[in-house]
Amino acid sequence: VLFEMLAAIKEIGRWPWSRTYSARLMEALRFFGAKQIFFDLLFTEESTKKDDDALKQALEATDNVYFPFAFAPSGETKEIVYPIDKFLPHLKGTGFINASRDIDGKIRKTPLFTRSGQEFYPHLCLTLSMDYLGMRLKSLSSHSLIIGNEEEQLSLPLEDGNKMLINWYGKYRDAFNRYSFIDVLDSYQAILDGKPAELDRDIFKGKICMVGITAIALHDNHAVPVQAVYPGIGIVATTTENIIAKDFIKVIPKWVDICVIYLLAMIPAFLILDKKPFREVLSLLFVIVFFVFSYFFFLRNYRMYFSYPIISLIASYLVLSVYNFARIDIENKQMMRLVITDELTGLSNIRHFKMELNSACLMAKMDPQKTFCVIMTDIDNFKNFNDVYGHQVGDLVLSRIAKVLKDSVRIQDVVSRYGGEEMIIMLRGINLENGMKIAENIRKNVASLLLTHEKEDLQVTVSVGIACFDPKKDDGDTIIKKADDAMYQAKKTGKNKVCAYPAAGLV
Numbered sequence: 001v002l003f004e005m006l007a008a009i010k011e012i013g014r015w016p017w018s019r020t021y022s023a024r025l026m027e028a029l030r031f032f033g034a035k036q037i038f039f040d041l042l043f044t045e046e047s048t049k050k051d052d053d054a055l056k057q058a059l060e061a062t063d064n065v066y067f068p069f070a071f072a073p074s075g076e077t078k079e080i081v082y083p084i085d086k087f088l089p090h091l092k093g094t095g096f097i098n099a100s101r102d103i104d105g106k107i108r109k110t111p112l113f114t115r116s117g118q119e120f121y122p123h124l125c126l127t128l129s130m131d132y133l134g135m136r137l138k139s140l141s142s143h144s145l146i147i148g149n150e151e152e153q154l155s156l157p158l159e160d161g162n163k164m165l166i167n168w169y170g171k172y173r174d175a176f177n178r179y180s181f182i183d184v185l186d187s188y189q190a191i192l193d194g195k196p197a198e199l200d201r202d203i204f205k206g207k208i209c210m211v212g213i214t215a216i217a218l219h220d221n222h223a224v225p226v227q228a229v230y231p232g233i234g235i236v237a238t239t240t241e242n243i244i245a246k247d248f249i250k251v252i253p254k255w256v257d258i259c260v261i262y263l264l265a266m267i268p269a270f271l272i273l274d275k276k277p278f279r280e281v282l283s284l285l286f287v288i289v290f291f292v293f294s295y296f297f298f299l300r301n302y303r304m305y306f307s308y309p310i311i312s313l314i315a316s317y318l319v320l321s322v323y324n325f326a327r328i329d330i331e332n333k334q335m336m337r338l339v340i341t342d343e344l345t346g347l348s349n350i351r352h353f354k355m356e357l358n359s360a361c362l363m364a365k366m367d368p369q370k371t372f373c374v375i376m377t378d379i380d381n382f383k384n385f386n387d388v389y390g391h392q393v394g395d396l397v398l399s400r401i402a403k404v405l406k407d408s409v410r411i412q413d414v415v416s417r418y419g420g421e422e423m424i425i426m427l428r429g430i431n432l433e434n435g436m437k438i439a440e441n442i443r444k445n446v447a448s449l450l451l452t453h454e455k456e457d458l459q460v461t462v463s464v465g466i467a468c469f470d471p472k473k474d475d476g477d478t479i480i481k482k483a484d485d486a487m488y489q490a491k492k493t494g495k496n497k498v499c500a501y502p503a504a505g506l507v
Contacts, residue, residue: 019043019051023058025181025211028188030062033205036128038066040097040212040233043083051085059090068097068124071114076216080121093131095124097236099222100163106223107230109163110239112145112156125236128208129243143251156243157250165249167242167301168226172214172234177203190260208244210237250302257308264290265312265409287313342417344395345402350424353416357426357476365471373424373435373468376483377405377442380461380495383422397460404449406440422487424480432468432500439498447496461496463487468501 022039029037046052048218059065067087072079080096084086100111112126120132120137130136130147138146138153145156156164179199187197212233224230242248267286287310288489338351348356379385379401386394398421405415405423418424425442427435443464451458465487469479482501492497 001073019047019055021181021185022211023054024185024188026058026062026065028184029204029209030064030470031188031191032184032203034064034209035206036064036066036092036132036208038064038068038128038208038210038236040068040210041238041253042070042081043067043087044081046086052084056086056090056245059087063089066093066095066124067091069094071098071113074166081251093127095122097124097232099232099235101222106225107166107235108225109159109165110235111163113162123239125239125243126238128240132208132240132244135438136211136447154243154246159251164242165251166224166235166238167247167249168224168238169241171227173231175234208237208240217362244472248301250295250300252302260290261312263328264309265316267313268317300459345399345417345423346414347406347423347495348401348414349416350416353414353418353424353426354476356414357479360426361369361469361474361479362474364469365367368471370429371431371469371471373427373430373432373466374479374483375427375435375439375442376418376465376487376490377401377423377425378487379421380463380491385458389453389458393458396453397451400449400451401446401460401462404445405442406443409438424483429480432466435466435468436500439464439500443496443498462499463490463495465490466498470475 022041026037043055067083069080070084072081083091083094086092096114098111099107100109100110108505110125111123113120113122115121117366122137126145132155133147133149135147135149135154139146140146141158142161143158145158147154147156148164158164183198186201187201190197191201210233212231213232214231221229221231222235224235264286290309290313340348342349357374360370360372364372379397382394382397398417402415402423405425409415409425409427412428414426414428427438430438443462446460446462449460451460465483465485467479467482467486474482486499486501490497493499
């Protein structure tokens, strides 16, 4: 059972709260019959005498409360941050709550203990679990930690010498019973007053009750495989439940995983037969067999790497089967890209644009309903970027604006670099009115573009000209000239604006 303080912030006020609230909650949970009470809070500094005395008295009256300690950020086990001495003698137990992140920043394992010389420090979840089960530490090896009592023993599988893989139960909101801090206190008071309570007093009986903060602004949340933001108290709760329920993820030895990866990678080499379809069927059959094999072990909580062996088989098969085809295809695409693409901006070049434009002109002359617009853009004061900040910044401006233009139009429209700092767009199947809306949207998107150079914000704007194709009068060259004239009119009348052809001063 988890108790969340987030819902109570509006009623109680800003954090940190008076410790009398924590004392009151201990009293309530003792009344409700909680078996263990864990506060995911570091009471490392003294508060007011009244608050500390209230919390101390509550601890004295409650013999099943656990507070955590933490190792200093330096990672040195000798630097330990304990609860203040006033509280320590009255605790049922304690343990550290430091997390262990993988290289990608996610938490997949819990360090069940750490050592410093002859000292053995258990994680809080190990302390809670052993006390709940009535067990104690029996023995320790590099692959398992054994706890037990006179009746039974329990082997906890370890990785990296001291870590246990966490068997997640889903997203935090779905994994545990959760109750608001304030709802528990209100229900307790209602029962004492002989009034109906929102919470049944029996729901906490015999349970491990964990109290912690889940507000993102108040707590160090973590990324885990099932959720990007997962409260630390949920990690302690999940690991504790794994141990108590004996719901472990068992680890297959690494040498087995490595052998499987190499075995599957070699399979395609043994299947190079005269009949290619037979080779493909056998490769697929091996994939299916391995998938079933891995799923069988997964259902029994054994972790076996599935993706790496399959990837090795597929990669090996592809290399042997389609290498020449892939090489030729890649070369053809590279050649085509070089022919039609501007290298700096990634847009199509003007040669490709004019091919598309001439095709659109022919279609519009045959069917006037297939009209289109041409937009010409020019970066305002672009020379200043090159002169003041250098050509690298100028190139950056060009590439970023090219992306803005590409993102501001539809997939069927054509965006090209016309030359220098000018870029040209063909909007297919659109009239001048709608084309003006798109042009204005382009202008706004560029104006809102954030560019930073050596901590200095750079403001970039464009002047935009637009013209609509007239099937009776225009061809590819004339429509480009009209859009270009409109763009120069925009620059001449103030810049950072849109002008359409025809406009005053153009005809």
